[in-house]
Amino acid sequence: MTRSSEGLTPELHAYIVDHSEPVDEVLADLAEETARLFPDYRGMQIGPEQGAFTTLLTRVCGARDVVEVGTFTGYSSICFARGLPADGRLLALDVSDEWTSVARRYWERAGVAGKITLRLGPALESLRALPPEPQFDLAFVDADKEGYVGYWEELVPRIRRGGLILADNTLSHGRVVDTADTSPVVRGIRDFNDRLVADERVEQVLLPVGDGLTLARRH
Ligand SMILES: C[S@@+](CC[C@H](N)C(=O)[O-])C[C@H]1O[C@@H](n2cnc3c(N)ncnc32)[C@H](O)[C@@H]1O
Incomplete structure (x- = not known):
């Protein structure tokens, strides 16, 4: 897998991946099939170290009910579902039947289909x-x-006290600090990052993981 972390050399990223929980055959096959079927969109998947992080985080916080906004071919949903207990549930939201039909196949293969709606x-x-x-x-x-x-x-009021919200791509490949970049995507991320800093319902940290991973906890 070549998906990297913003600002890291490929060698350092490979080292991090090699020293994190290994990517199993199901996720490796999913990454490979996604790259083959949708080469222009393969970068949309979270990276392997983010996958390991999200599974661990789900387990550490003892989550039973998770919601994912943006499922694509299922990589992140499998990582979350794996961190859930046997009776845990993941609600996966997406607009694409084509992309999520790949996710549905891999949920079955990963043995997590029963946890995901x-x-x-x-x-x-x-x-x-x-x-x-x-x-x-x-x-x-x-x-x-x-x-x-x-x-x-919409999410903050639906998160239990002490619950977490994770958001990906909050560095926008470094474009957040390029004041000349006023594209809708970058403005969307800047508005989001500024909104969180001003939001007294949460405490948050923007982690330099992948393309920026924000972790917020509801008070
Ligand atoms: C970056 S990808 C998600 C990647 C996924 N989390 C993973 O790790 O594989 C973004 C997804 O958001 C979905 N999407 C875009 N606009 C949406 C919308 N308005 N409502 C729901 N899903 C949307 C796309 O169809 C796409 O699958």
Whole structure:
């Protein structure tokens, strides 16, 4: 796998991957098949060290109910589902039947299909259709970057006290600090990062993992 972490040399990234929980055959095959079927989109998957981190984090925080905004071909959902207890549940939100049909096959192969419910459609609508009260221990945001602030506003009230929200790509490949870059994607991420800093409902840290991984905890 070549997906790297922002600012790291490929050699250092490979070293980190080699000294983290190994990628098993299911995830390796999923990464390979995704690259073969959708070569222009392979970079959308979280990286192997992020996968190891999310499985461990899910386990450490004892999450039972997780929601994922942006599932693609299923790499991150498998990592979250593996960290859940046997009766844990993951609600996976995405718009693409084509991409998530690959995810469904790999959920079966990974033995986690029974824990995952897929809801197809715009994630903002899917989130708004959920009961408004706290019901999740952990949320992961990894869909369209322009939508992050909207997802955040729907997710925070639905996260239990002490629960976590993770968001990927919060460094936008370093473009967040390029003031000349005013593209919608980068503005979406900047707005999201600024929103969190001002949000007294959470404490948060932006980790230089992958393309920037923000971890927030609801007070
Ligand atoms: C970066 S990929 C997710 C990668 C995935 N987390 C993984 O590790 O493999 C972004 C996904 O968000 C989905 N997406 C984009 N806009 C969306 C929307 N408005 N509602 C729901 N899903 C959306 C895309 O279909 C795509 O599968």
